[in-house]
Amino acid sequence: MIKLRDILRLLPTFGILIFMGLYIYATKLYPGGSQADINSIGYDWSNNFWCNLMSVKGMNGDENPARPVALIAMVILCSSMTLFFFQFANYFVKNRNWKLTIKIAGTLAMVSAVFIFTQVHDVMTTILSVCGVIGIIGIIRALHINKMTFFKVSGIICMTLVGVINLFYYDENLIKYLPLIQITGFILILAWTVGLNLKMKGKNGLQQRV
Numbered sequence: 001m002i003k004l005r006d007i008l009r010l011l012p013t014f015g016i017l018i019f020m021g022l023y024i025y026a027t028k029l030y031p032g033g034s035q036a037d038i039n040s041i042g043y044d045w046s047n048n049f050w051c052n053l054m055s056v057k058g059m060n061g062d063e064n065p066a067r068p069v070a071l072i073a074m075v076i077l078c079s080s081m082t083l084f085f086f087q088f089a090n091y092f093v094k095n096r097n098w099k100l101t102i103k104i105a106g107t108l109a110m111v112s113a114v115f116i117f118t119q120v121h122d123v124m125t126t127i128l129s130v131c132g133v134i135g136i137i138g139i140i141r142a143l144h145i146n147k148m149t150f151f152k153v154s155g156i157i158c159m160t161l162v163g164v165i166n167l168f169y170y171d172e173n174l175i176k177y178l179p180l181i182q183i184t185g186f187i188l189i190l191a192w193t194v195g196l197n198l199k200m201k202g203k204n205g206l207q208q209r210v
Helices: 004-009 011-029 050-054 067-092 096-114 121-145 149-170 175-200
Strands: none
Touching: 004 011, 011 050, 011 067, 011 175, 050 067, 050 175, 067 096, 067 121, 067 175, 096 121, 121 149, 149 175
16 A cells, blocks of 8 residues: 555656656647757757747747746756755765755755746856756765665766766757757656655665765
């Protein structure tokens, strides 16, 4: 029998799944235009960015009906990820400083992520990347101490991907490849988060001082 406690612990996973469904739906509503072809029709997974879905207009100049769906999806995702950072810190980290670091860095990363579609996109992206990496470092430290090797290694891969995404974003010769790198990183990081969230199910408390 599923307990209410387990359902509450899995809220980040439910939120991520809802986000994915809304993301896919939003791509169906996007009118068109991409970095490769401004006159293209519909969403191009190889050439459109996630933030294109949150713009007032498509890159082709048409009104963008995907915007409300994409914004709702982003709020749900960021809320779910913020909850995950808090849950992870509470269940796996006992050291007060590291617990606060993970919670604060995770919250700042997710708040900035909500505003990446605005005119301060570059600033928000930088805050998201820096705070996200700090939060993930804290998580990886706890995973190492708890001897959760698979999640530690995959977390390092996720952190590396964040760096690669930033490299592609700020290099005008590489940015044309960014959409594919971005979606790959998105999928891996969300899968990693879901995996860790499932590990919390049934966990009765802290096992070690980390």
